[in-house]
Amino acid sequence: MLGFLNASKRFRALRDRTPLGLLQLKHDRLRLLTAIAGITFADVLIFMQLGFADALFTSNTQYPRAIQADLVLISPQAKNFSNLRTFPKRRLYQALDVPGVATADAVNIGSKVWRNPQTREKSSLMMVGQNPDRAAFNLPEINQQIERTRLPDSFLFDQAARGDYEEMIAEVQQTGTAQTEIGVRTVTVTGLFTVGASFGDDGALITTNQNFFRHFPNRDAGTINLGMINVEPGHDILSVQADLIKHLPGDIQVLTQEGYVDFELNEIQSNSPIGFVFSLGSAMGFIVGIVIVYQVLSTDVNSHLSEYATFKAMGYRNSYLLGIVFEEAIILSICGFIPSLAVGIGIYSLTSAATSLPMAMTVGRAIVVFVLTVVMCGASGAIATQKLQSADPADIFS
Amino acid sequence: MTQQPVIQSQNLNHYFGSGKLRKQVLFDINIKISAGEIVIMTGPSGSGKTTLLTLMGGLRSAQSGSLVVLGKELSGISNTGLVKARRSNGYIFQAHNLHGSLTALENVQMGLEVHGLFDKKARHQKAAEMLEQVGLGDRIHYLPSGLSGGQKQRVAIARALVSRPKIVLADEPTAALDKKSGRDVVNIMHDLAKDQGCTILLVTHDNRILDIADRIVYMEDGRLSKPPAASAAAKVDKVATP
Ligand SMILES: Nc1ncnc2c1ncn2[C@@H]1O[C@H](COP(=O)(O)OP(=O)(O)OP(=O)(O)O)[C@@H](O)[C@H]1O
Ligand SMILES: [Mg+2]
Numbered sequence: 001m002l003g004f005l006n007a008s009k010r011f012r013a014l015r016d017r018t019p020l021g022l023l024q025l026k027h028d029r030l031r032l033l034t035a036i037a038g039i040t041f042a043d044v045l046i047f048m049q050l051g052f053a054d055a056l057f058t059s060n061t062q063y064p065r066a067i068q069a070d071l072v073l074i075s076p077q078a079k080n081f082s083n084l085r086t087f088p089k090r091r092l093y094q095a096l097d098v099p100g101v102a103t104a105d106a107v108n109i110g111s112k113v114w115r116n117p118q119t120r121e122k123s124s125l126m127m128v129g130q131n132p133d134r135a136a137f138n139l140p141e142i143n144q145q146i147e148r149t150r151l152p153d154s155f156l157f158d159q160a161a162r163g164d165y166e167e168m169i170a171e172v173q174q175t176g177t178a179q180t181e182i183g184v185r186t187v188t189v190t191g192l193f194t195v196g197a198s199f200g201d202d203g204a205l206i207t208t209n210q211n212f213f214r215h216f217p218n219r220d221a222g223t224i225n226l227g228m229i230n231v232e233p234g235h236d237i238l239s240v241q242a243d244l245i246k247h248l249p250g251d252i253q254v255l256t257q258e259g260y261v262d263f264e265l266n267e268i269q270s271n272s273p274i275g276f277v278f279s280l281g282s283a284m285g286f287i288v289g290i291v292i293v294y295q296v297l298s299t300d301v302n303s304h305l306s307e308y309a310t311f312k313a314m315g316y317r318n319s320y321l322l323g324i325v326f327e328e329a330i331i332l333s334i335c336g337f338i339p340s341l342a343v344g345i346g347i348y349s350l351t352s353a354a355t356s357l358p359m360a361m362t363v364g365r366a367i368v369v370f371v372l373t374v375v376m377c378g379a380s381g382a383i384a385t386q387k388l389q390s391a392d393p394a395d396i397f398s
Numbered sequence: 399m400t401q402q403p404v405i406q407s408q409n410l411n412h413y414f415g416s417g418k419l420r421k422q423v424l425f426d427i428n429i430k431i432s433a434g435e436i437v438i439m440t441g442p443s444g445s446g447k448t449t450l451l452t453l454m455g456g457l458r459s460a461q462s463g464s465l466v467v468l469g470k471e472l473s474g475i476s477n478t479g480l481v482k483a484r485r486s487n488g489y490i491f492q493a494h495n496l497h498g499s500l501t502a503l504e505n506v507q508m509g510l511e512v513h514g515l516f517d518k519k520a521r522h523q524k525a526a527e528m529l530e531q532v533g534l535g536d537r538i539h540y541l542p543s544g545l546s547g548g549q550k551q552r553v554a555i556a557r558a559l560v561s562r563p564k565i566v567l568a569d570e571p572t573a574a575l576d577k578k579s580g581r582d583v584v585n586i587m588h589d590l591a592k593d594q595g596c597t598i599l600l601v602t603h604d605n606r607i608l609d610i611a612d613r614i615v616y617m618e619d620g621r622l623s624k625p626p627a628a629s630a631a632a633k634v635d636k637v638a639t640p
Contacts, residue, residue, distance in 0.1 A: 016518045018504060018511060020497075027499035310495040313457055314557075315485030315512045394458035 021327030024300060032335075035296040039336025039373060040343065042289030046282050046369055047344035047361075053278035054365070055357040057268055059198040062358075063128065064264045066137040067107075070237045071244065072260040073227030074253050080267045082109060082126055082200055086223035091252050095227065098243050100235035105131040106224035108212045111201065117180040118167045125161070126201040129212025136228060142206055145191035149207045153187040153214065160196040161203020162356045182215060197356040199274070229254075286376055293332060293380035297325060301387045313393035321388050329381035333373040340373075341366055402469070404565055404597045405431040405454055409463035410473075412449055412620075423449050425620045427463070433564070436591065436598045438608055440625070441617035447601045448569055450617070454599065455567045456483035468564055485512055487565035488558030488596075490587075492573045494550040496542040502529055502553045503538040509557040528556040532586050548579025552586060559590050566591060568600040572607065584610055 025032045064081050073095065075085040092104040108129040113122050130136040132150055135143040145156055159169050169192060171178040178189045197203055213221055231240045237256060244254045255263060269275045301308075308321050345361045352359040412424035423446045431437055439447050452458050453465060453472070459480055460473040468486055475483065488509070496505045506525035510516055516524065529538050532552040534545075542550055551571060558566055568587065572580035584600075588610045591598050600611075608614060616625040 018500070018508065018518075020499070023499045023504070304497075306493070306495055307497045310491070310497075311508065311512075312481075313455070313484060313489050313491075314509060315481055315483075317481055394452045 017323075019327065021324045022331055024304065024324070025328055025331060028300070031296055031300065035293060035332050036335045036339070038292030038296070039289055039332055039377070040340040042285045042292065042376065043337055043340030043369055043373055044343050044347070045285030045288065046372060047340060047365070048347060049278045049281035049285060050365055050369070051344070051348055051351070051359050051361075052357075053275065053282075055352075055359045056199055056274055056278070057265060058358050059196060060200070060268055061261060061264045062195050062198070063109075063137060063204075064261050066139050067228065067257060067260070068135065068138040069228035069257055070231040071229035071241055072255045072257060073104075073229065073244075073248075074225075074255065074260070074263075076251065076253050078253070078263075079271075080264055082111060082198075084109060084225040086220070086225055087227075087252055089222050089224045091248055092224070092227050094248055095229055095244055098240065098247050100232050100240040100243070101229055102232040103134060103228075103230045105134050105136070105228045106209055107131075107136050107226040107228060108209055108216075109225050110212070110216050110219075112182055112205070112215060114180065114182045116163055116165065117178070118164050121163070123161075123163055123202040124200075126198075126204045127155075127212060127215060128204060128206050129209040130206070132208045134228075139193065139195070141193040145193070148190040149211065151188070151190070153185060153211060154190045154207065155187055155211070156191040156193055156206040157189045158195050158197075158203040158205070159192040160194045160356050162197040163202055185215065196358050199357075203356075286372060289373070289376040290380050293329070293377050294383050296332070297328060297381055297384035298387055300328065301325060301384050305387075305391045308388060308391035309393045309395075312391060318388065321391065322385050325381045325385045325388070326378065329377035330374065333370075333377035336377075337370050337373045340369070344369075402433075403430040404433050405429070405465075405467050405599070407454075407463065407465045410450075410453070410460060410465050411462045412446070412453065413461060423620050424453075427622055429615065429622060431597055431599060433597055434592075434595050436588065436610060436612045437600070438611035438614045439599065439601045439617055440603065440608075440614065443603075445617045446620040447617050451567050451569050451599065451601055454565075455487055455489050456480045457489070485561075486563060487567055488561070488563040490551075490554055490558045490566065490568040490571045492570040494542070494547075494554040494574075496550055496553055496557075498542055501539045501541055502534060502545065502556075505542070505553055506556045506560050509560040513561055525556070525560055528560040529553070531590065532556045533582075546579070548575050548583060551575060551579070551583050555583065555587055555590070559587075559594065559596075562594050562596070564596055566596055566598045566600075568598065570601055570603065572602065572604050577606070580604065581607065 060080065073087070073091060075087045077085040089106060092106060095101050095104045110127050111124055112127045113124050115121070116123055132146050135146055142156055148154060149156060157172070159165065168178045168180065168189065172189055172192055176190070179186060180189065181187065193206070195204060213219065229244070231237050241254050241256060248254065311321065348359040348361055351357065407427050407429050410424060410427040411422060413420050413422050415421050427450060441447055453460050454467055456472060459475060463473060465472045467483065470483060472483060497508070500508070503522060503525050506528055507521040510521045510524060526538055529535060532555055534549060534552055534556070537545060537549065542553070545553065555571070566587070571587070572583055575583060584607045587598065614625060616623055
């Protein structure tokens with residue numbers, strides 16, 4: 001009770017306090033604008049880096065995330081979804097011997113250059129082959145049209161692919177099919193779906209394993225890229241995983257579905273230089289922000305030294321002056337963050353329209369950047385307050 | 399009527415610097431100032447007047463000897479004690495030192511906010527009344543940049559007096575003002591102090607304002623001494639010994 005009274009008294013004192021930081025900032029508009037522009041710039045930089053990094057992570061793990069299997073088999077040399085290496089198809093049959101394994105299916109992934117039928121330009125597409133009897137991905141759009149991939153050289157095409165495909169898309173929508181070429185083979189697009197480009201590929205084609213191997217004649221048909229295992233109901237996935245690891249030779253990795261997604265994310269974050277570049281970019285934005293805010297706050301402290309010394313002579317504590325600087329820091333972080341959020345949303349939608357990369361402002365990211373901004377301004381404020389020590393009333397007026 | 403002095407010093411010494419550079423600027427200062435007295439301190443430049451004033455005001459800590467202000471010993475006091483001691487007196491500087499981002503009213507109410515006794519509304523009302531009393535009732539929402547030197551110094555006086563301090567310490571408050579505004583400022587200080595019954599210690603080089611003093615003390619080379627004949631002659635009958 002007493003504590004509560006105390007707190008409400010404190011709150012009243014806080015509300016009643018002259019908002020010196022705010023008044024000081026408002027007094028020097030140019031300085032205020034400089035600071036806000038600087039923070040906005042830093043925040044936009046951070047938003048862009050985080051946005052691109054996230055787009056990289058999401059776009060490169062869209063298919064791994066969508067895999068609907070209890071366990072995933074890949075080669076120990078696997079790098080990522082578009083570079084999984086191969087392992088013998090025989091491992092799938094061996095896996096079926098393990099108690100609890102219900103199904104084992106192959107998925108094959110390869111990169112194919114095709115000619116855009118509209119622009120005649122070459123672009124690189126990812127081709128995925130699956131067992132049409134057991135859909136590999138939890139993507140209803142694809143699974144509803146899976147029957148249309150059974151015919152030779154028939155493909156489902158990602159209409160969110162990077163590049164101009166309007167004519168072909170319109171043709172498929174109107175007539176149900178469109179013809180184009182991959183290498184020397186004529187192929188038929190028999191359906192459309194929407195996933196989006198990744199950094200590595202402009203889009204994707206989905207078909208059966210059979211069709212897949214028609215386009216990769218040099219690949220050993222006895223090898224596959226990825227195995228999908230489903231566990232019989234009533235069996236524990238983790239113990240089946242353990243049994244598989246025991247039963248299968250060492251040329252195979254057995255991962256749970258989540259484990260496989262983590263494997264993909266980890267590979268992008270740690271093994272690709274792009275992940276590092278984006279972290280570095282965000283850190284740069286953060287540092288730029290600190291430098292700018294520090295400049296503004298320390299200039300502000302410097303130009304008010306004699307006023308602060310007067311306050312000290314009147315009996316104000318040092319903490320009161322610290323309060324002024326931190327008040328300014330908080331105001332700046334809010335005023336700088338809001339425009340950066342607007343700019344960030346704009347840049348995201350421009351970028352996703354221009355590059356087909358999935359970029360959107362999430363509440364989580366907005367919060368993260370806002371917290372970073374507060375930390376950034378708070379840190380600069382903390383450095384700037386060191387100058388307050390020189391606001392000594394005895395020395396300034398003698 | 400034996401009254402407890404509001405300021406009393408005994409053998410107060412003060413040194414600046416340390417080691418070889420240590421230099422004594424105040425020597426055995428003994429002074430008693432009673433409640434309600436207006437004391438003017440004069441003396442040549444560098445004689446230690448400001449130093450003594452800052453000691454009394456708690457702006458720096460007394461080193462040796464005794465300095466009792468309002469019943470509190472300031473010699474060897476802690477830092478927090480020093481900050482608290484500052485709140486019981488109004489300090490007026492040679493430069494007005496108003497906060498440029500605050501209006502006259504806001505500047506004056508800062509003299510009340512430090513005590514944390516009144517809410518914002520009460521503070522602003524008292525500050526407005528105070529500004530009225532120093533003749534700036536029509537300028538309360540002006541920023542310092544919109545006021546003349548004399549007006550700014552009057553705001554500074556209002557700020558020092560608004561919390562009705564027991565002691566006002568003023569260090570050459572008229573130095574930056576012309577003759578007329580200097581006189582006005584001193585008169586305002588005098589009248590307000592007599593109203594509120596507070597004690598004033600005023601350092602000045604300005605001979606024209608000596609007449610408001612109840613007592614004049616003279617500082618030379620860090621020691622309080624008799625005023626030299628010239629300035630004493632004019633004011634000798636004014637120099638009262640309580
Ligand atoms: N912070 C300091 N550090 C070292 N010496 C100082 C300091 N402040 C003042 N002094 C010295 O102490 C002596 C007294 O200074 P003080 O400012 O008290 O004189 P004053 O009587 O107020 O002079 P004035 O009339 O010019 O204002 C001077 O010799 C001065 O140089
Ligand atoms: Mg002086």
